[in-house]
Amino acid sequence: AKITMRQLLDDAADRSYGVPAFNINNMEQALAIMDAANACDAPVIIQASKGARAYANDIMLRHMMDAVVEIYPHIPVCVHLDHGSDPGSCMTAIQAGFTSVMMDGSLMSDSRTPADWNYNVSVTRSVTQMAHLGGISVEGELGVLGSLETGTGEAEDGHGAEGQLSHEQLLTDPDEAVAFVKETKVDALAVAMGTSHGAYKFTKRPDGSVLAMRVIEEIHRKLPNTHLVMHGSSSVPAELQEIINLYGGDIRPTWGVPIEEIQHGIKHGVRKVNIDTDGRLAITGQIRKFLHDNPGEFDPRSYLKPAMHALTKLCTERFEQFGTAGKA
Ligand code: G3H
Ligand code: 13P
Ligand code: NA
Ligand code: ZN
Secondary structure, eight states: OEEOHHHHHHHHHHTTOOEEEEEOSSHHHHHHHHHHHHHHTOOEEEEEOHHHHHHHOHHHHHHHHHHHHHHSTTSOEEEEEEEEOSHHHHHHHHHTTOSEEEEOTTBOTTSSSBOOHHHHHHHHHHHHHHHHHTTOEEEEEESOOEETTTTEEEOTTSSEEEEEOOHHHHSOOHHHHHHHHHHHOOSEEEEOSSOOSSSOSBSSSOOTTTSOHHHHHHHHHHOTTSEEEEOSOOOOOHHHHHHHHHTTOOOOOOBOOOHHHHHHHHHTTEEEEEEOHHHHHHHHHHHHHHHHHOTTOOOHHHHHHHHHHHHHHHHHHHHHHTTOTTOO
């Protein structure tokens, strides 16, 4: 059944597990993720970005979400807007059937400049006021996603925000997080602790100087009843990089967020874990490999099928690693 983020994350907090939020843009991703959720008996968050809405059309997304819920009626599915950029995009997502929206007021709606406190509080609060009237959940974000290695904040398109930012400007301040939740009444809070979107997060396996999990521990201590969200949580597995590079791709060596760090976060209040890049790598690796091995093949189903299997395998691993398996 379709459920809200609040319902799902309240259960996750009660039973101490995390829920992966996987991005979709097309039918293949939707079916592959649900195949894994079904195999693991796991609830799931399926999220679509502004880019996904532009790519697939809201009407297609709505019918796709309804379709997977009808195919797997016993699996709880939260349909979430990823990085809504303004109150209008959140409201049109709700009209399109989303049960949960993210109002990302951490960046201005041009998505390049870090926003100030008053802007973030005011847009986020206006979305929660409207969304809650209709029983829809809201995720807010405080802090700027981006690299502590380079001091660059990150816009939604994965390109750096203008200028160098200090650690203090990038990381979420725990006291501000308390005030932000109180002022906005968000159901879940995305926090910044050194991750960024995309494949190129860290130049080596991250330690505490670039992946500041202590920020999560401290925010959870101060806000024990707020569901925390980790963005930029792909692990960017070396073996997925290798397959792409073996078959003509060009991914330069890079590190993501180690699974153990996410598991540590789940022990400290992280309930929603956003993963897009790992799925993209899994899909692309298999398509590259299949087309290399079968140069005469041109039926899209022939290469989309192994791509879907690779995404299902990835999602299955994450459901098991985050404790979501068996919680449907
Ligand atoms: O936040 C970024 C997500 O990975 C979505 O990416 O905006 O390219 O759809 P996208
Ligand atoms: P990744 O790029 O690490 O998969 O992060 C996705 C994300 O945070 C979507 O909001
Ligand atoms: Na989101
Ligand atoms: Zn994100």
